[in-house]
Amino acid sequence: MEKRTEYIEGFKFSAVAAGIKKPGTDRLDFGLIYSDRPAAAAAVTTTNLVYAAPVAITRERIAGGLCQAVLINSGNANAYTGEQGLSHAKELTGELSAALGIAPDLVIPMSTGVIGHQLPMDRMKSALPALVSELGKSRFMDVAHAIMTTDTKAKTVAIDAEVSAGPFRIAGMCKGAGMISPNMATMLSVILTSLRVEPRVLRECLKEAVQDSFNAITIDGDMSTNDTVLVMAGGSRDAVALPESLSDRMAFASALNQACLDLAHQVVLDGEGTTKVVEVQVTGAPDEDSARRVARVIGDSPLVKTAFHGEDPNWGRILCAAGRAGVPFDPDKVDLSIGVVPIVRNGAVVPEDWESAAHGAMQAKEFTVRLDLKAGDAGARIYTTDLSEEYVTINADYRS
Secondary structure: OEEOOOOOOOEEEEEEOOOOOOOOOOOOOEEEEEEEEEEEEEEEEOOOOOOOHHHHHHHHHHOOOEEEEEEEEOOEOOOOOHHHHHHHHHHHHHHHHHHHOOOHHHEEEEEEOEOOOOOOHHHHHHHHHHHHHOOEOOOHHHHHHHOOOOOOOOEEEEEEEEEOOEEEEEEEEEEOOOOOOOOOOOOEEEEEEOOEOOHHHHHHHHHHHHHOOHHHEOOOOOOOOOOEEEEEEOOOOOOOEOOOOHHHHHHHHHHHHHHHHHHHHHHHHOOOOOOOEEEEEEEEEOOHHHHHHHHHHHHHOHHHHHHHHOOOOOHHHHHHHHHOOOOOOOOOOOEEEEOOEEEEEOOEEOOOOOHHHHHHHHOOOEEEEEEEOOOOOEEEEEEEEOOOHHHHHHHHOOOO
16 A cells, blocks of 8 residues: 555545634634535544534434535534534534535534634634635645644545555545544544445444544543544545455455554654653453553553653553553463563563663653553553653643
């Protein structure tokens, strides 16, 4: 597979500066993705009980399996805004659908930003005509920039792959740097494919793809009100259809998995205040859910994350976190390594001089922590970050 970033057939893009968070700025904050035809669509959304108005609308509209336009804004999450927030999102998508000449139910709204504030409707409504008139194939990156909040860089992926019916492309964008602990953070992602895929197959492939990508990352353990990953397939009227063979479905699923993992990894790399990215691998668990639970508790622990930041191989914090995950294992049997450096074997600290070597492994930007519970045959991994002073600074001043 080849990775590139450029337009994808059947889709158009536009973005404008609407002053959604701060009027009078020229920062892009309002974007539109448009498909030449109603495309098959699937989505996964936050499992947070406090979810945003656009999430509620997305869940309702995506049930039809089709989408033709995605209206995305940064600067305002439209979350915890009650009936008025719902009404505002429906009003915006209604006006957009009229301008595009499509059914309102084919428009998916997505928002990210500050929680608890009503959308600046006048500024957003006045920006809609420009969004429509400026649609073009080459403005993919403008939308990727428009959805950023505390992100330091746009996160995109493009993959070329092939099925028996011919070549296809997947192109995606994502935003997220803080409030990241998806479980389907202020995390939004839109992934497009030139291949025509049935909605049922798209849903199944997306559900599988997010499990080991977007659902396997954590920056701060906080799940957002707005998390949404949306996939649209077959925007062109001449789109090649995904053949029904198992090998072709596996080829598409593999490309989608790769795209999701690439984007998820970029989110962790750009985590607020991040100086380290750590892969936590847990093996020897009773089942995958148990392995994932242990890995996530380790990855979410402030004590573990601050040790990562200080490059301190404080293995006791790691085992302590594992022990409170609610997964049965015998502490006297576990193995623990940092990088390739063994620290604990069969529940005992190794006799070798491991500390300086483990400290050296933690000086890298990316390293791995491996924990074998020896309580089963299942395993899982998550990607986490360190916890730095900069993270505190960013979030102490987020609304100002």
